[in-house]
Amino acid sequence: MDHNEYKAYLKQQYSHKIRPLQSVNDVISAFQKKLDLVETELSESEIIFLKMTILNYTHAHKNDPIISNLDNLNFISYEVVKNEKSDYYYNHMKINSGNERILVIIESQLNEITSNCEELKVDMLIERGIDTSHVKQDTPNFFAYLMLFDN
Incomplete structure (x- = not known):
C-alpha cells in the first residue's frame, strides 16, 4: 500500500472516531472516570522522564512565546493507582516491582499530556482529539492522529 492509499485507508477507517481538541485538564477528568489518578511528586529517577518531556516540549513549541520562558511552565504529575481498573x-508495561509506577504528566499552558506508558499515552492523545483545522486541511498532524487509531 503506497502513502496515498494508506492515507485514504486511515480516513475511511477512522474518520468517524475523530474527536475535537480538548484541554489536557478535560482529558484528565475523562480518565479519572476510568482510572484512579492521584496527583503525585516525582521520585529522583522519574525526574529524568520529566526532563526528557521538557526537552520534547521545548523542541515541539520552539516558536511558541510561552516556551521562551520555561519558568512559566507548570507540570503536574499524576500516578495511575495500581488496581483492577x-x-x-x-x-x-510489565511492571512487577512495587516501586515502579505509571505516570501521567500534563502542562496545561501548552495543552500537552504524556505518560511513561505508551499504551496509555496513545489512549490519552486519542481522547484529547485534534484541532478541526488540521482535519479540514489534511495536515500531517491529522494523519498522525488517525495513525494513533491504527496502531
Whole structure:
C-alpha cells in the first residue's frame, strides 16, 4: 500500500472516531472516570522522564512565546493507582516491582499530556482529539492522529 492509499485507508477507517481538541485538564477528568489518578511528586529517577518531556516540549513549541520562558511552565504529575481498573496498562508495561509506577504528566499552558506508558499515552492523545483545522486541511498532524487509531 503506497502513502496515498494508506492515507485514504486511515480516513475511511477512522474518520468517524475523530474527536475535537480538548484541554489536557478535560482529558484528565475523562480518565479519572476510568482510572484512579492521584496527583503525585516525582521520585529522583522519574525526574529524568520529566526532563526528557521538557526537552520534547521545548523542541515541539520552539516558536511558541510561552516556551521562551520555561519558568512559566507548570507540570503536574499524576500516578495511575495500581488496581483492577489499571491492570491493562500495568500488564502492558510489565511492571512487577512495587516501586515502579505509571505516570501521567500534563502542562496545561501548552495543552500537552504524556505518560511513561505508551499504551496509555496513545489512549490519552486519542481522547484529547485534534484541532478541526488540521482535519479540514489534511495536515500531517491529522494523519498522525488517525495513525494513533491504527496502531
